[in-house]
Amino acid sequence: MSLIDETLLRQGRHNWYRNTIWSGEIEVAFLQKLRRARKEWHQYVAIQMNFLKQRYPEATLRLADYYLSRRSDDEDDFSYGNVMRSAASAYERMDQLDSAADAHLEAMKWQRHNPGHVIGVEKEFAAFAARHRLSDHYETILVALEPRLFGESGLGDGLFRECAVAAIFESEFGDIARAVRAADQALQCLQSDCGRDGDRSESGQDVPPSLIERLHAISVHVRPAEEYLH
The missing domain is CATH 1.20.58 (Methane Monooxygenase Hydroxylase; Chain G, domain 1)
Known part of the structure; x- marks a missing residue:
């Protein structure tokens, strides 16, 4: 049995959106399950992106595109901030720093509008800006933190x-x-x-x-x- 087959078999009731190994076939199977999901599909995408963002940045961004295309502007879901955080990490892995900064800023905007759901984006953005010496963003981060x-x-x-x-x-x-x-x-x-x-x-x-x-x-x-x- 191949590694892909074994991975697909493990996609049971609770693990199908927590894949740590990814391929074209796994992505197809994941999206098929996701399309059948209703109320919690936002959360499934966000969790899967978090598992993939370091090792599979391109797949992470494809899932972000899927999320944004399916999500309605008037939907009140709490996954948007985490989706943007994972997208930011994926963009950074691909050395697309402007896009990574934009995703961090989107996550910070979501955090400001949802103060009851703390996701830690400010310090993540701070670490990112420090790594790449993006001084244009220092003030935005500091005002949010302090x-x-x-x-x-x-x-x-x-x-x-x-x-x-x-x-x-x-x-x-x-x-x-x-x-x-x-x-x-x-x-x-x-x-x-x-x-x-x-x-x-x-x-x-x-x-x-x-x-x-x-x-x-x-x-x-x-x-x-x-x-x-x-």
Whole structure:
């Protein structure tokens, strides 16, 4: 008996959407079962994608396409965020970083609209952004993770904003040496009120004391307390 036949035989009542080995035949069998599923088909797709995302990224994305084509915009299912998370991992495995970032952002958007269903996408996106040095996304991630630090408008503007975001992000998810340099630059900018081009601005106005304390802690190589991320 072939490995494919053995795998298909194991697709019983509870295991048919948890395949760890994949092929064209298994995909056909999976989709046949999925088409017969009704209320829980969203969950079956999301679970199967999670099992496949690292080893079979192309198959994972095909399942994501199937999910999106079958799902109605007005459906109130709770699998969308996890589908986007798995799609993001698959895109990253295929080195399609822009598409991976878009999928992470979709998952974060879903998380904001469904705060009662925590899926951990913010930290996954943070790790992804740190691995690939995608600094354009640092602020989005940090604001989602640490709203108490920033408040509604507590990041100032221009160069101070860029350095403060980079310092805190690098201290949590990246390189401490880069974090220290960015924190020092942010504090210097805060003292001199320098804007993006070195012009005087109101960068330091209304910056929360907790943010300034965080930057000072980073500048002396002190990791922030875990309470900042709760």
